[in-house]
Amino acid sequence: xxxxxxxxxxxxxxxxxxxxxxxxxxxxxxxxxxxxxxxxxxxxxxxxxxxxxxxxxxxxxxxxxxxxxxxxxxxxxxxxxxxxxxxxxxxxxxxxxxxxxxxxxxxxxxxxxxxxxxxxxxxxxxxxxxxxxxxxxxxxxxxxxxxxxxxxxxxxxxxxxxxxxxxxxxxxxxxxxxxxxxxxxxxxxxxxxxxxxxxxxxxxxxxxxxxxxxxxxxxxxxxxxxxxxxxxxxxxxxxxxxxxxxxxxxxxxxxxxxxxxxxxxxxxxxxxxxxxxxxxxxxxxxxxxxxxxxxxxxxxxxxxxxxxxxxxxxxxxxxxxxxxxxxxxxxxxxxxxxxxxx
Amino acid sequence: xxxxxxxxxxxxxxxxxxxxxxxxxxxxxxxxxxxxxxxxxxxxxxxxxxxxxxxxxxxxxxxxxxxxxxxxxxxxxxxxxxxxxxxxxxxxxxxxxxxxxxxxxxxxxxxxxxxxxxxxxxxxxxxxxxxxxxxxxxxxxxxxxxxxxxxxxxxxxxxxxxxxxxxxxxxxxxxxxxxxxxxxxxxxxxxxxxxxxxxxxxxxxxxxxxxxxxxxxxxxxxxxxxxxxxxxxxxxxxxxxxxxxxxxxxxxxxxxxxxxxxxxxxxxxxxxxxxxxxxxxxxxxxxxxxxxxxxxxxxxxxxxxxxxxxxxxxxxxxxxxxxxxxxxxxxxxxxxxxxxxx
DNA sequence: CTTAGCACTCGATCAATTTGAGTGCTAATA
DNA sequence: TATTAGCACTCAAATTGATCGAGTGCTAAG
Numbered sequence: 001x002x003x004x005x006x007x008x009x010x011x012x013x014x015x016x017x018x019x020x021x022x023x024x025x026x027x028x029x030x031x032x033x034x035x036x037x038x039x040x041x042x043x044x045x046x047x048x049x050x051x052x053x054x055x056x057x058x059x060x061x062x063x064x065x066x067x068x069x070x071x072x073x074x075x076x077x078x079x080x081x082x083x084x085x086x087x088x089x090x091x092x093x094x095x096x097x098x099x100x101x102x103x104x105x106x107x108x109x110x111x112x113x114x115x116x117x118x119x120x121x122x123x124x125x126x127x128x129x130x131x132x133x134x135x136x137x138x139x140x141x142x143x144x145x146x147x148x149x150x151x152x153x154x155x156x157x158x159x160x161x162x163x164x165x166x167x168x169x170x171x172x173x174x175x176x177x178x179x180x181x182x183x184x185x186x187x188x189x190x191x192x193x194x195x196x197x198x199x200x201x202x203x204x205x206x207x208x209x210x211x212x213x214x215x216x217x218x219x220x221x222x223x224x225x226x227x228x229x230x231x232x233x234x235x236x237x238x239x240x241x242x243x244x245x246x247x248x249x250x251x252x253x254x255x256x257x258x259x260x261x262x263x264x265x266x267x268x269x270x271x272x273x274x275x276x277x278x279x280x281x282x283x284x285x286x287x288x289x290x291x292x293x294x295x296x297x298x299x300x301x302x303x304x305x306x307x308x309x310x311x312x313x314x315x316x317x318x319x320x321x322x323x324x325x326x327x328x329x330x331x332x333x334x335x336x337x338x339x340x341x342x
Numbered sequence: 343x344x345x346x347x348x349x350x351x352x353x354x355x356x357x358x359x360x361x362x363x364x365x366x367x368x369x370x371x372x373x374x375x376x377x378x379x380x381x382x383x384x385x386x387x388x389x390x391x392x393x394x395x396x397x398x399x400x401x402x403x404x405x406x407x408x409x410x411x412x413x414x415x416x417x418x419x420x421x422x423x424x425x426x427x428x429x430x431x432x433x434x435x436x437x438x439x440x441x442x443x444x445x446x447x448x449x450x451x452x453x454x455x456x457x458x459x460x461x462x463x464x465x466x467x468x469x470x471x472x473x474x475x476x477x478x479x480x481x482x483x484x485x486x487x488x489x490x491x492x493x494x495x496x497x498x499x500x501x502x503x504x505x506x507x508x509x510x511x512x513x514x515x516x517x518x519x520x521x522x523x524x525x526x527x528x529x530x531x532x533x534x535x536x537x538x539x540x541x542x543x544x545x546x547x548x549x550x551x552x553x554x555x556x557x558x559x560x561x562x563x564x565x566x567x568x569x570x571x572x573x574x575x576x577x578x579x580x581x582x583x584x585x586x587x588x589x590x591x592x593x594x595x596x597x598x599x600x601x602x603x604x605x606x607x608x609x610x611x612x613x614x615x616x617x618x619x620x621x622x623x624x625x626x627x628x629x630x631x632x633x634x635x636x637x638x639x640x641x642x643x644x645x646x647x648x649x650x651x652x653x654x655x656x657x658x659x660x661x662x663x664x665x666x667x668x669x670x671x672x673x674x675x676x677x678x679x680x681x682x683x684x
Numbered sequence: 685c686t687t688a689g690c691a692c693t694c695g696a697t698c699a700a701t702t703t704g705a706g707t708g709c710t711a712a713t714a
Numbered sequence: 715t716a717t718t719a720g721c722a723c724t725c726a727a728a729t730t731g732a733t734c735g736a737g738t739g740c741t742a743a744g
Contacts, residue, residue, distance in 0.1 A: 025737050038687050043738070061693040061737050102490065102504035140478050142498050148444065150492070150500075156484050158492075160500045162444035233599055238592045246588060250580045257575055367706050380718050385707070403706050403724040 002052075007073075008034060009045045010054055014066045014074040018314050021241050023063030068280040068313070071292070075277045075317050102156040107230045110307055110331055115232030117323045119239070120311030121256065122232040124331075125266055127225050127304045128157060134192050137181045139174035147174065149214065151221065154186070157228070157303075159221050163214045189222045227263045231256060242290060242312040251287035256310070261285060265293060266306050273298050275321055280313050292317075296324045305331060344394075350376065351387045352396055356408045356416040360656050363583045365405030410622040410655070413634070417619045417659050444498040449572045452649060452673055457574030459665045461581070462653030463598065464574040466673075467608055469567050469646045470499060476534050479523045481516035489516065491556065493563065496528070499570070499645075501563050505556045531564045569605045573598060584632060584654040593629035598652070603627065607635060608648050615640050617663055622655050634659075638666045647673060 002010070012033035016024045026039040026046060034042060046064050049055045054073070055064040066074070107124040114122025138150040142162060147169065151159045180199060184192045193215075200211045220226075234256060243249040255261045265285070268278055278293045292313045297306035307328050309320045344352070354375035358366045368381040368388060376384060388406050391397045396415070397406040408416070449466040456464025480492040484504060489511065493501045522541060526534045535557075542553045562568075576598060585591045597603045607627070610620060620635045634655045639648035649670050651662045 023737090027737080039737095040687050040689095041685085044686090047739080057738085059694065061739095062695075063737060102484070102488075105504065135484075136480075136482050138478075138480060138492075140494055142444070142477075146444075146498070148494060148498060148500065150480075150494075152482055152490060152492075156488070156490060156504055158490065158502045160502075162447065162498055235592075235596055235599065238588070238595075244588060246580070246586060246591075249588075250577075253580075254577055257577060365706090369706075381706095382708095382718050382720095383716085386717095389708080399707085401725065403708095404726075405706065 005034075005037075006045055006049060009042060010049055010066075010070055011074055011077065013046075013049075013055060013064055014070050017066055018316060021314060023058055023065045025063035028063070068282065071279045071313060072282075075279065078318050078321065079275065079277075102158075104228070104230075106331060107228070107305075110327055111230040111232040113327055114307060114309055114323065115236060117327075118309045118311065118316075118320050119236050120309050120315060120320070121234055121236060123229065123262065123266075123306075123308045123310065125227050125229040125263070125306045125308075126157070127227040127266075127306065128153060128222070129225060129299070129303060132157075132189055132222060132303065134181075134185055134187060134189060136185060137192075138178050141169065141171045141174055144168045147214070149217065151218070153222075159226075161217060161221065163217050165214070166209070193219070193223070227266070229259050229263055229266075231259075231262070240312055242314060248290055252291060255285060255287050266295065266297075266308065268295070275324065277317065277321075294320050294324055296321075296328045298328060307331070347379075348387055348391060351384060352391055352408075352412055353416060353419065355388075355391075355397060355406055356412050359408055360658055363656060365400055365407045367405035370405070410624065413621045413655060414624075417621065420660050420663065421617065421619075444500075446499075446570070446572075448673060449570070452669055453572040453574040455669055456649060456651055456665065457578060459669070460651045460653065460658075460662050461578050462651050462657060462662070463576055463578060465571065465604065465608070465648075465650045465652065467569050467571040467605070467648045467650075468499070469569040469608075469648065470495065470564075471567060471641070471645060474499075474564060474645065475530055476523075476527055478527060479534075480520050483511065483513045483516055486510045489556070491559065493560070495564075503559060503563065505559050507556070508551070535561070535565070569608070571601050571605055571608075573601075573604070582654055584656060590632055594633060597627060597629050608637065608639075608650065610637070617666065619659065619663075636662050636666055638663075638670045640670060649673070 009029065012029050013024050016028065016033070026043040029042050030037060030039040046055060049070075050057070050064065054067060054070040056067050057063070058065055103126055107126060111122045111124040114124070116122075133154040135152040135154045135156075136150075137152070140148040140150065142148050145165055145168065146162050147165050149159075149161045149163050153159075177199065181192060181196060184195055196215065196218075200208055200215070234253065237243050237249065237252065243252065265278070265283055265288075268276070268283065275294065275296045278295070280289050280292065283291075283293065290313055291310060292315055293308055293310050294315075294317065295306060295308040297304055299305070305328070307324055309315075309324060311320070351371065354371050355366050358370065358375070368385040371384050372379060372381040388397060391412075392399070392406065396409060396412040398409050399405070400407055445468055449468060453464045453466040456466070458464075475496040476493070477496045477498075478492075478494040482490040482492065484490050487507055487510065488504050489507050491501075491503045491505050495501075519541065523534060523538060526537055538557065538560075542550055542557070576595065579585050579591065579594070585594065607620075607625060607630075610618070610625065617636065617638045620637070622631050622634065625633075625635065632655055633652060634657055635650055635652050636657075636659065637648060637650040639646055641647070647670070649666055651657075651666060653662070
């Protein structure tokens with residue numbers, strides 16, 4: 001276990017390193033953080049902390065740098081202590097409300113906002129849970145072998161997809177089908193699915209096969225935990241010294257560019273509401289060993305909203321967490337309006 | 343005017359520079375391209391070409407590097423000479439067809455494909471021209487003050503947008519409206535708009551104001567030349583030596599990340615069908631002075647499809663042009679199927 | 685237990701030096 | 715007259731070496 005003073009030294013190292021980005025030495029600490037103690041004393045403590053796996057030296061005769069373990073301790077401490085602080089940003093948050101245009105608009109705004117405020121990369125995602133409720137469905141014949149599938153969920157999420165059909169279905173047939181399904185508006189997809197399946201069996205016997213494929217497509221869209229993700233601008237990454245190295249930049253970039261990896265990452269935090277931090281190797285992606293992800297999610301009735309900030313391990317956790325808290329709070333204040341019905 | 347030999351020297355410089363990325367000297371040319379002539383002879387020609395503005399030296403006592411003017415000549419020559427070559431890639435193109443899922447699917451595939459084949463950055467865009475035809479419209483009440491606007495155009499482009507409404511319109515009212523508009527399916531937006539406006543005036547007197555706003559939104563979506571853009575992965579940029587410098591990379595990145603700049607750029611070529619090349623300063627964006635854009639567009643009835651590749655000035659134009667030709671041809675082969683009706 | 689002092693390590697920085705590819709010019713050559 | 719070989723010169727890039735400074739570990743004194 002750490003002594004009080006060791007903890008103090010450790011947190012100071014992390015703090016100073018987050019500030020400066022350079023390995024921190026005993027003299028700096030003695031001068032700036034622990035003015036009562038001499039450099040030599042601190043040196044001894046640091047040596048012990050290194051043995052315990054909290055610090056490391058990039059090379060002999062360099063200052064110390066925090067390990068993931070140290071960040072972890074730091075973040076946990078910060079997470080405990082927060083609630084006190086509550087600084088501004090109101091003006092920007094109002095902005096978010098103003099630009100709201102359905103779920104997509106809100107999430108785009110949110111990710112942009114997070115990016116702006118944090119100076120890292122903001123992401124915003126909504127995962128529709130199994131109990132997503134149908135608001136309206138529609139089928140539109142595009143040509144002899146393609147039908148446009150249109151699904152609106154309560155809350156305003158819209159999915160559309162072109163599905164191939166081996167048989168040519170008339171627009172009337174499709175409309176009839178849509179009309180029937182729409183009587184179930186407000187019900188969960190599970191129920192709708194059963195009704196739909198029965199209809200297909202009974203009334204559309206000869207088309208059953210082709211419809212089954214469309215049903216599968218619908219399932220993919222609605223039954224699984226489908227996540228829609230928005231990533232803010234990556235431009236800030238250029239300003240972060242940790243990513244000046246083109247190699248590291250590249251690694252992170254390849255992750256951020258494709259949604260799949262990110263979505264998986266977000267799922268990490270999806271078990272529990274509230275704020276979670278994933279530091280360095282704690283996530284499975286080797287490309288992200290120099291990064292940290294701060295996630296904050298909150299689930300309302302049919303969907304779970306996750307906001308996150310991705311940055312270097314050495315990020316300003318306090319600020320990011322506070323920003324995240326704010327934006328999320330603002331975001332979940334609103335969907336309540338939509339809950340009346342559709 | 344250039345002599346035959348000067349042209350030969352010049353094209354060789356451009357070709358070699360595209361290959362190697364390093365300034366090319368007289369000896370290299372003498373050994374590899376113009377084996378009949380000695381380095382000294384070529385040196386004289388090069389000096390002349392420099393005077394004429396086709397070549398330049400990055401510094402005294404370095405080899406020569408092509409200017410934009412030289413690239414221009416090179417590309418024009420290539421554009422003239424092509425048609426002859428016709429190498430493979432069939433297997434990948436079939437792949438494109440297979441993954442077709444409406445316009446968006448096709449364009450996503452196309453931009454990915456261009457990116458893969460060219461090793462630069464592929465983009466694909468569809469601009470709907472004024473004469474876009476309506477296939478289906480729908481309005482869905484989301485809550486007391488928001489309506490989801492849904493427009494499907496012939497060809498399968500789908501637009502959806504939440505618009506705010508100062509008055510609460512019932513789903514029945516909305517449905518009635520949609521039904522009326524849908525009788526005009528297959529007509530151009532211009533006609534639909536008139537009908538819609540009349541309806542609003544006559545039947546919806548007290549809601550007229552709120553509807554006008556929605557109409558504006560629709561106009562924005564449908565009347566202007568709305569462009570949907572897909573950009574391929576930027577990952578290839580990391581492999582291009584010209585962009586190893588983080589500064590240049592950053593400049594290009596900021597352009598590619600936001601659609602607006604790119605869309606403007608694409609419009610450059612939108613005047614004429616066929617292949618166009620924009621080299622370096624020829625485009626207005628100072629951030630792109632080290633880049634070239636090869637565009638290829640083709641308009642069918644209601645929309646114009648543009649494919650492009652963005653890469654360094656020193657790109658393999660021959661290959662890119664041939665790739666572009668292929669993918670575009672493949673893409674426009676299909677929409678014909680959709681022209682029957684909706 | 686704390687601290688001052690000292691020897692030592694190692695990255696970073698800077699100047700001097702070398703190397704090599706390339707040029708321009710001139711004189712010899714076909 | 716057009717071409718080429720030869721030579722002196724230039725300049726970026728790579729190499730080397732010296733120096734600096736921040737930091738450590740260890741030891742001995744307070």
